[in-house]
Amino acid sequence: MSVVDLPRYPFARAGSLGELCSLVHERCASGERTVLLAGGTDFMAEVSQSPRRDGPLPLVVDISRLPELGAIEWDGRTLRLGAGATYRELAEHHAVREHAPLIARMTSDIGGPTIQARGTLGGNLATASPAADGVAALAAYEPTVVLASVRGERKVRMADFHTGYKRTSRADDEIITAIEVAPPPPGSPWHWRKVGTRQAQAIAKVALGAVAALDGTRITRLGLGMASVGPTTALLPKTRALLVDGSPRDVDLAQLDAAVAADISPIDDIRSTGAYRLHVAKALVRELVRSLANL
Amino acid sequence: MIAKVTLTVNGAARTVEAPPLTRLLDALRGPLGLTGAKEGCGEGECGSCAVLLDGVPVNACLVALGQCEGREVVTVEGLGEPRHLAPLQACMAEHGGAQCGICTPGMLIAAESLLRSNAQPSAVEVRRAIAGNLCRCTGYDRIVASVLAAAEALRATRGASVSAGAPVRGAAE
Numbered sequence: 267m268s269v270v271d272l273p274r275y276p277f278a279r280a281g282s283l284g285e286l287c288s289l290v291h292e293r294c295a296s297g298e299r300t301v302l303l304a305g306g307t308d309f310m311a312e313v314s315q316s317p318r319r320d321g322p323l324p325l326v327v328d329i330s331r332l333p334e335l336g337a338i339e340w341d342g343r344t345l346r347l348g349a350g351a352t353y354r355e356l357a358e359h360h361a362v363r364e365h366a367p368l369i370a371r372m373t374s375d376i377g378g379p380t381i382q383a384r385g386t387l388g389g390n391l392a393t394a395s396p397a398a399d400g401v402a403a404l405a406a407y408e409p410t411v412v413l414a415s416v417r418g419e420r421k422v423r424m425a426d427f428h429t430g431y432k433r434t435s436r437a438d439d440e441i442i443t444a445i446e447v448a449p450p451p452p453g454s455p456w457h458w459r460k461v462g463t464r465q466a467q468a469i470a471k472v473a474l475g476a477v478a479a480l481d482g483t484r485i486t487r488l489g490l491g492m493a494s495v496g497p498t499t500a501l502l503p504k505t506r507a508l509l510v511d512g513s514p515r516d517v518d519l520a521q522l523d524a525a526v527a528a529d530i531s532p533i534d535d536i537r538s539t540g541a542y543r544l545h546v547a548k549a550l551v552r553e554l555v556r557s558l559a560n561l
Numbered sequence: 562m563i564a565k566v567t568l569t570v571n572g573a574a575r576t577v578e579a580p581p582l583t584r585l586l587d588a589l590r591g592p593l594g595l596t597g598a599k600e601g602c603g604e605g606e607c608g609s610c611a612v613l614l615d616g617v618p619v620n621a622c623l624v625a626l627g628q629c630e631g632r633e634v635v636t637v638e639g640l641g642e643p644r645h646l647a648p649l650q651a652c653m654a655e656h657g658g659a660q661c662g663i664c665t666p667g668m669l670i671a672a673e674s675l676l677r678s679n680a681q682p683s684a685v686e687v688r689r690a691i692a693g694n695l696c697r698c699t700g701y702d703r704i705v706a707s708v709l710a711a712a713e714a715l716r717a718t719r720g721a722s723v724s725a726g727a728p729v730r731g732a733a734e
Contacts, residue, residue, distance in 0.1 A: 270634065273580030276562055277627045303625065310584065310623040311604035326582060328628050378672065378693020380608055383617045384624070466692030467606055 271318055272310075275485035276325045283334040283414060286327065291416040294439040299324035302441065304335075304350050305384030307377070308393050335388065335443055335471035338531050340365060345449055346412075349388025353400065357382065365449045368456040368475055372403035375460045378467050386546060387466055388442040390422070394432045397494045397537075399430075399460060405491025406456070407447040413440040416423040424501075450479040450487055455561060457554045460493075461546050463537070470494045471538040474550040478558060483513040485558065494537070495530035495547050502529040514558035522555065524549045568629045570640030572597070581627030587679035588611045588626045589636060597637035601695070608694030612636045618674040620693075640673055646661045648718075649673060649711040658707030660698035667694045672708045678715055686708060689721035 280286035286302075293300045301324045303309055309326075329335060335350030340361035347356065347369075356362050357373040376382050376399050389410060390398040404424065411427045412435060413420045422435055423446075429435050436442065457476040462468035470493045479487035488510050492500040504525040509517065532543035564581040567574060570593060577592050589595045589612070601609035603622050610621040613635040641647030649672055652658070659665040664685070668691055675682055675690035682690070688707045696704060 271624075272582040272584060275580075275582045277564065277581035277625070279627065279630075303628070306623045306625060306628070307605055310625065314584070314603050314622070326625075328625070332630050374689070377605070378608065379674070379690060380611055380618050380620045380693045381605060383614075383619050467695070 271313055271316070271323075271549045275313075275323050277328070277557075278325060278333050283332060283443065285438070285442070286329065287414055287416050289327065290441065291327065291439040298322075298352060301326045302329050302392070303327065304330050304389045305352060306330075307381055307385045308389060308395075310458040312344055330425065338362060343448060345447040347387060347445045349391070349412075349444055349445065350386050353385050353387075354380040356387070366407060366447055366451055368403050368458055369400075370425050370478055371456075371477060372399055372460075375399055375458075375462075375465075375473075381467075387445055389530040390425065391442055391445070392434065393425060394428050394434050394498070396428075396431065396498050396500075397469050397500070399473050401403065401495060401499045402470075402473050402491035402493035404445060404447075405501055406475035406477040406489040407449060408477075408489040410446045411436075411442060411542075412444040412446060413437075414443045415440045419443075437532070445494070450477060454487075456477045457557055457560060459550050459553060461550070469537060472532075472546040472550060474544050474547075474554060476554050480558070483509050483515060485512060485514060492530065492547060492550075495532040495543055497531070497545055500530050502526065502551070504529050509555065514555045517555050517559075519552060522551060526551050564627055566630050568631065569633040571635055572599060577626060579626055581624040584622050585612070585614075585624040585626055585629055585634070586621035588629075589621060589634070595638050597668060599663050601667075603661060606695070607664070608667040608671065609664055611670040611694065613670060613674060616674075616677070618671055618693075627628075634662050635670070635673075637669050640669060647673075648714045649676070649708070652714060653704070653707040656703055656707040656710055658699065658704040660696075662697040664694055664698075668696065668704055669724040673713070675708070676712055676715065680712060681691050681711070692715055 290300050303326050335348050337347045337348045338351050338359045345365045350408040353373040357370050363370045388398050390400045409424045411422045455478045459542045460473040461471050475491040477489045488506050490502040526548045532540040532541050565578050568578045569689040584657050596616045598621050601607035605620045605623045615633050621636050641650045671691045671694050684705050687705045
């Protein structure tokens, strides 16, 4: 463990988003690294557990109480989730519960209460681990990631945000400020299932989030997000194409399994095996289709 | 780099001079002299270091001291005193909820957080509240029983706060 490294890091607190954008931009321009610290659930654990590092350390900037990042707003069409809102805050917010119930429900499966009290969507998006429950659930809403920099605001579709394992299309001097969701009408079906070793304090072996809209028995909208089955959160485009515009009662299960298998690339790792993940992924999608068929 | 951070700990204003990325856990156990919160895993998995930060349970191993300027921290020492235990602490002792003691401070903080918002929790709600706190001794049943007993005792006394009767004060004073 290298808790000894933590006291060596230079530290600053951002007073405003504008100030933060300037600071990060100037440091990028001069080739200096910056770490934005929100809940610390990734960074603090990672530094504490890593070997001691030599050479210059990045500047750590506390953004955990930056007001521009904390707001959760509903304007009648779009739900804007502040990137720095904690999972606990998301779960408790009336607009999230009403318009994005999948996100409110998913939060209770993240770590435990102490992790939910600190972790943020912005942090999980930036870290870009494919195992993040929050990102899988968010992906089902087909959201837009809002980025800010000295050049102004830029919006990126979630589908274009994660470009590889722990890689994103965010420029080094851009800050994730919010996530915008255009949800289906309240009461639309949604589905969440996480499979892990335990109910709490366990990263997913596989998790599936889904948000749908139906016209009669026809699926008119379907967003999917699956965790821990590839280098990025899997959006399952082939599975989605097979299901949208059809009835969940008429799905050919062999075709469905084949689509899921073609959409993911699960691997063996410390938490599970590729073979088990493939099996579970197919089962979770079948479960989703069954639940849509039984509405 | 040394920062001067002023925060409220167990109701008292305290100032710590330390590197800003010092873990809140190390600031509490070192310069602040409060060794109640324990280091178990050091990576946010076990909950032994749980404290309330502005009333919300967090792992003190994942919070940087520099993030705590002006904030309010309550540790297990803030729940009661050795000669005047809070109902939660007394029930944990009476019902066998504390064995080796490493997880106990975090369990008490998680339970305190629950009882502040839910005076009559079910056993399932207690289990959910302590889901981030690992215990390798008790099998959890006695901890759940302790929290339920404390909730009942608190309802009986109709105390205004969960720590009713126990003055909130830093143990290092």
